[in-house]
Amino acid sequence: MRLSRYFLPVLKETPSDAQIASHRLMLRAGMIRQQAAGIYSWLPLGFRVLEKLQRIVHEEQQRAGHIPVLMPTLQPAELWRESGRFDAYGKELLRIRDRHDRDMLYGPTNEEMITDIFRSGVSSYKSLPMTLYHIQWKFRDEVRPRFGVMRGREFLMKDGYNFDLTYEDSMHAYNRHMASYLRTYERMGLKAIPMRADSGPIGGDDTHEFLVLADTGESEVFYDSAVTELTLGDRAVDYDDRAQLEAIKAEWTTPYARTDETHDAALFEQIPEDRRKVGRGIEVGQIFYFGIKYSEPMGAMVADETGAKVPVHMGSHGIGVSRLVGALIEAHHDDKGIKWPEAVAPFGAGIVNLKVGDPDVDAACAQIYAALSAAGVDPLLDDRDERAGQKFATMELIGLPWRITVGPRGLKNGVVELTCRATGESEELSAEAACLKLAGIFAGL
């Protein structure tokens, strides 16, 4: 993309109603624009990040064998009356009436609807196990939205629902989600720690939430630092291997890690003192097992081997996709701006043309642009007629992981400058070498 043809409304000054870093930076980098309290438009740069996150989530879900669907944002109240939640949910549920005076709602979650879909299409245990998921906008009419997209009223979420014949099968689905979530966050460049959690209004027995450590997090967290050392790395995960998934779950959930809701001071004290950590975290996902809470009242039954109709065991599992954008920035920024991990950066590299109009510089930039595009780096070329300082500041603000600076001075010596946003380190090398290096870095993503 060429910056001169793009829409990137960056702000030099910070809008007054943004308190935390991610909110400030998202507004300043022209990623979002607020339309009402807790409701945002996603401008081109922000939309790119959101799409990259969605792609990773889709890939990892499908790798785990989960099946994508798409359910509507608006739901009929009838389904929620069946489960009893239409009246039980409280004011966070946005209720709407259509022209025929029918009660509708803007879905904050989809347990009822997915259960309805399941019961109308599945009647035998032979169809199990099955996990359906979608990525869709949700709405919770929070009393007090804040922190930009981290706690908006409208938010994009991946929510998945598993259907299994037995408790054991359902726990396998739980572990599958645990492992796939770990992979998902790791791919995004985040360290998310599963913590034992409260089940809240969705209800359920077994549940973990995934928290990204950040000073601005909304929850206080207590953990054994050993858990932050864990990494899935290149490990081959076989989602059908129950023993392996059980082991992964044990590995991540054995070290103490809890939010203040479930914190147990006595247990915490048993951790060696140098590993005992207290901090704050941003919740970016949660997995639940809730058994037959919905399948029984809503009649989601299958015939088992004996022909008896039994309610299916279910769980639901969410990843806060739009919130992740904020969490990523909280985890990766400095006083100059955002520092995107390569896998989720809106563009892989920025090419700064220091002398627009100079035939040699223009030609070199075009060449680099073509090479990076061909290599899948997805570059952003700053071909505006602006001063160097302004271009550098923009690149740093929007946080592209790599910057290639091309000017007459360097070209005279046959070099360009390659700068890493994360470390701030620069090196001079030929344009070809710079492109080759970036191609290598992005090849694995």
Added chain:
RNA sequence: CGGGGCGUAGCGUAGCCUGGUAGCGCGCCGGUUUUGGGAACCGGAGGCCGCGAGUUCGAAUCUCGCCGCCCCGACCA
């Protein structure tokens, strides 16, 4: 939902107390000089001062009502 605060140009703000031509910085447009870290100068465009009533000769300013937004707390993915 309790407490506090704020709505003035795209963004940040002054003016409001004490009523009388709506100002500044950034950004934007044109020009000249500049050009490897947010340039300088000259010229310019852009405001129903959140909305509605009231008081007054006269309201951004005072009064009342409404709407919107933000912060702290409770709540929450």
